[in-house]
Every structure is written in C-alpha cells, then in structure tokens.
Amino acid sequence: MSNKSGKAGVTIVILGAIILVALVPWYFVLSRHFSNDDTPGQTPPPAEESPLVDSEPEAGQTPDPEPEPEPAPLPPVEQEAEEEPEYEETVAGIAETHPGLLKELNNVASQYNCISASLVVFDGDTGEYFTYEYGYADKDERQKANIDTKFRVASLAKLTTAVCAMKLVDEDLLDLDTDISTYFGYEVININFPETQITARMLMQHTSSLFDSGAFQVSRDRNSSEPVRYLIEIGSSFRRNRPGTHFEYSNFGYAVLGALCERVSGKTLDTLAREVLFEPLDIDAAYVPDRLLDTENIAVLYNSDHTATQSVQAQLDIGESELLGHDLHLAQGNLTISMLDYARILAMLINGGALGGVRILSAEAVNDMHNANVQGIDYKQGLATRFSSGDFIEHEDFYWHTGSSFGLFAQYVYSKEINRGVVSVTTGATIERSESGMIDVCTELSRIAWSVFDIEEEE
Numbered sequence: 023m024s025n026k027s028g029k030a031g032v033t034i035v036i037l038g039a040i041i042l043v044a045l046v047p048w049y050f051v052l053s054r055h056f057s058n059d060d061t062p063g064q065t066p067p068p069a070e071e072s073p074l075v076d077s078e079p080e081a082g083q084t085p086d087p088e089p090e091p092e093p094a095p096l097p098p099v100e101q102e103a104e105e106e107p108e109y110e111e112t113v114a115g116i117a118e119t120h121p122g123l124l125k126e127l128n129n130v131a132s133q134y135n136c137i138s139a140s141l142v143v144f145d146g147d148t149g150e151y152f153t154y155e156y157g158y159a160d161k162d163e164r165q166k167a168n169i170d171t172k173f174r175v176a177s178l179a180k181l182t183t184a185v186c187a188m189k190l191v192d193e194d195l196l197d198l199d200t201d202i203s204t205y206f207g208y209e210v211i212n213i214n215f216p217e218t219q220i221t222a223r224m225l226m227q228h229t230s231s232l233f234d235s236g237a238f239q240v241s242r243d244r245n246s247s248e249p250v251r252y253l254i255e256i257g258s259s260f261r262r263n264r265p266g267t268h269f270e271y272s273n274f275g276y277a278v279l280g281a282l283c284e285r286v287s288g289k290t291l292d293t294l295a296r297e298v299l300f301e302p303l304d305i306d307a308a309y310v311p312d313r314l315l316d317t318e319n320i321a322v323l324y325n326s327d328h329t330a331t332q333s334v335q336a337q338l339d340i341g342e343s344e345l346l347g348h349d350l351h352l353a354q355g356n357l358t359i360s361m362l363d364y365a366r367i368l369a370m371l372i373n374g375g376a377l378g379g380v381r382i383l384s385a386e387a388v389n390d391m392h393n394a395n396v397q398g399i400d401y402k403q404g405l406a407t408r409f410s411s412g413d414f415i416e417h418e419d420f421y422w423h424t425g426s427s428f429g430l431f432a433q434y435v436y437s438k439e440i441n442r443g444v445v446s447v448t449t450g451a452t453i454e455r456s457e458s459g460m461i462d463v464c465t466e467l468s469r470i471a472w473s474v475f476d477i478e479e480e481e
Contacts, residue, residue: 136463307363
C-alpha cells in the first residue's frame with residue numbers, strides 16, 4: 023500500500039513540474055504585453071504607453087463599426103521666414119545673474135532623485151537657447167552630464183521616424199492615405215475588417231488597430247528574428263476595432279512605419295534619417311548608436327532604484343537588420359541624441375520645416391503633422407505629435423510627447439503661438455504623471471526653464 027502511495031506521489035510531482043515548465047513561457051509573453059514603451063519590464067507601464075481602452079468584445083463578436091473621425095480644419099500654412107535663426111547663440115549669464123533659477127532646477131532634479139538631467143529651452147524668433155545639465159552620465163565613472171551628452175530618448179524617436187516618413191511624402195514616394203499593402207507587396211489587413219485599408223496616416227495617429235501584442239514584444243526582444251510580415255499575418259496583433267476609428271497607443275504601429283520607410287526608400291531607417299534629417303541639420307544622432315560620431319559621451323540608463331538598466335556598451339551593441347522592412351526595435355524608441363540636437367529638430371518644425379536656411383520638410387508636410395484630429399487620452403493626436411491647451415503653460419496651446427524606457431524619462435513641449443520650445447530628459451528619477459500622461463519631473467524642470475526668455479526681456 024505504501025509503495026503505491028509513493029509512486030502516486032512521484033507521479034504528482036512529475037506532472038506538476040511539467041505544467042510549471044509549460045506555463046513559464048506564457049508568463050513572459052503576457053508580462054511583456056503589459057511592459058512600457060520599448061523596455062523589457064524595467065519600469066511600471068506609464069499612461070502614454072498603456073492608455074485605457076474600451077474592453078475587447080468576447081470571442082466571435084464584432085463591434086459595430088465606429089464612425090470615421092471628422093478631420094479638424096488644417097491650420098494655415100505659414101510662409102517661410104526670409105532669415106531663419108541659426109540656433110547658435112546661447113542665453114549667456116542667466117544662471118549667474120539669477121542663481122535662484124539654477125537652485126530651483128537643482129531642487130527639482132534632487133527631489134525626483136535624478137542621477138542625470140539635461141534640458142534645452144529655445145526661442146524660435148531669436149535662435150537663442152538655454153541649457154541645463156545635472157548629475158552624471160555615468161555615476162560609477164563619475165562622468166558628468168554635459169550639453170553634448172547623448173541619451174536614448176525612447177518614444178521621442180517616433181517624431182524623427184515621422185519626419186522621415188513625411189520626407190518621403192514630400193518626394194512623392196509615399197502617400198499617407200494609400201493602403202500600405204501596396205508598398206509592402208503583401209496584404210496587411212485586420213482580419214476582423216478585411217475590407218478596410220490600413221494607411222501610414224493611421225500608423226502615425228495610433229489608429230491602425232495594431233497593438234503591442236505579446237508576440238510583438240517577444241519578437242522585438244529577439245532582435246528582429248521575426249519579420250513584420252509574419253507578425254501581421256498571424257492576425258493576433260490586431261484589435262477588434264475598425265482601422266482608422268479607435269486610438270490605441272502602439273509601439274508596433276511605429277515599428278511598421280519604420281519598416282514601411284525602409285521598403286519605400288530602399289534604405290535602412292538609420293541611413294534614411296541620417297541623409298534626410300541628421301546630416302542636413304548638422305546633428306550627431308543615430309538609431310544604431312555605434313554609428314554616432316561621438317560614442318564617448320552616451321548616458322548610462324538607470325532605474326529609479328539607481329541600478330543600471332542599459333550600459334553604454336549594451337547600447338552600442340544594438341544593431342539593425344540587413345533585410346529592409348524587417349526591423350522591429352528601432353523606429354519606435356531607439357534614437358540616441360543630445361537634447362541640444364533634438365531641440366534643433368523641434369525648432370525646424372516650429373519654423374515650418376526649415377532651419378538656418380536648410381529646408382527639411384515642406385510647410386505643407388509640417389502643417390499636416392500638426393493637424394491633430396484624433397482624440398487621445400486627454401489630448402488630440404496628430405502625426406506623431408500631441409496637441410493640448412493650458413496644461414503646461416496657462417492659456418497656451420502646445421504640441422508635446424513623452425518617452426520612457428529603462429528608467430529614462432523624456433519629454434518635449436513646443437508652442438507655435440509664442441515660438442518657443444523645450445526638451446528634457448532624466449535618468450534614475452522617480453515616476454509620477456499627470457492625467458494626460460505628461461511626466462512630472464520633466465514638466466517641472468521645463469516650466470522653470472520656460473521663463474528664461476521672460477527673465478532676459480526684463481533685464
């Protein structure tokens with residue numbers, strides 16, 4: 023009798039072990055589905071990367087088609103200025119003549135427990151800018167952050183990917199409202215709505231019905247081992263929402279946009295961005311970090327407990343697929359750039375597509391990017407940009423976006439009304455967000471710096 027009991031016990035233990043081994047892979051797939059931006063589970067999912075959405079219908083059910091959003095009136099296309107600012111003059115002496123300003127900024131960075139912070143605020147009329155740096159790019163090596171320190175800016179990369187797409191639009195190589203199947207050479211459809219085309223505009227506005235599925239997360243972490251085509255054709259990467267009708271923030275959608283840019287241009291995304299944006303504006307930036315001109319001043323990324331989540335070497339080891347239209351890990355979050363260089367890109371957009379006599383986009387293309395006609399969480403969504411009013415500076419309309427991954431937080435804000443913008447980034451900071459998804463540490467630093475030009479005018 024005891025012998026039988028012993029055998030039964032062994033059998034139960036073996037069955038339990040088999041079940042546990044079978045469930046472990048699904049745990050990682052499901053946990054990655056709820057991870058933020060392009061981070062493998064390092065920080066809690068922020069509001070921007072995991073917006074609240076309507077619950078899915080039960081299996082076998084299809085929701086009633088939602089009405090197509092009515093486009094908002096396009097803002098007027100501004101005439102190109104005769105002389106655009108060069109953005110080479112700094113606001114000199116502000117920190118020395120107003121020590122309280124620097125103290126305020128340091129207090130905020132310290133309050134949020136930052137390891138590093140970098141910020142640039144610029145004036146679109148004069149070309150002047152003010153910079154602020156705090157802490158260490160590498161705390162173990164005691165390497166201080168400075169104006170040229172480059173950061174992996176997470177979802178702020180979506181803006182530069184969108185600029186690349188709009189450049190292809192300007193060159194008549196891409197149409198925002200054409201079925202992307204035309205460019206990929208195979209059918210890209212939501213199997214729940216096979217008659218509805220998916221377009222580049224939908225990818226840029228987060229209305230394509232693609233979402234950050236577990237399959238996408240795992241494939242991305244395997245360094246693009248699964249092509250875009252496979253993930254689209256398996257069908258599990260789509261929500262049961264008609265494409266073009268429902269907003270859901272989608273990193274996968276921007277991965278597809280990057281792949282689309284590669285297929286249309288015949289170049290890798292990093293090469294395309296270098297040719298149409300970075301080199302013309304004299305910017306040292308890259309989606310593939312080891313192609314930077316200066317690889318000695320890249321920030322280590324730290325989580326809120328101040329443990330390193332991405333060393334410089336780990337960032338330099340990131341490569342790209344040799345197969346065009348295959349990469350899944352660059353377009354949505356892998357841009358490495360300094361805040362001063364990123365500010366030049368924002369200044370170009372404020373100036374209607376040109377900066378310092380160099381035209382990057384047509385005024386019509388920039389105008390289209392600013393046409394925010396899709397309802398997001400607590401903002402209007404344009405083509406890679408978000409539009410809000412009064413949340414950042416009272417009574418001001420502004421465009422903005424945030425980024426978060428591996429413990430890094432980044433945010434830009436710019437106003438076409440008063441021709442001013444600011445971009446900020448932190449590592450190691452604690453995370454708090456407003457209802458709209460704006461990042462508190464970046465917002466507080468940016469609000470203080472926003473007043474720099476008002477201080478200068480008072481003198």
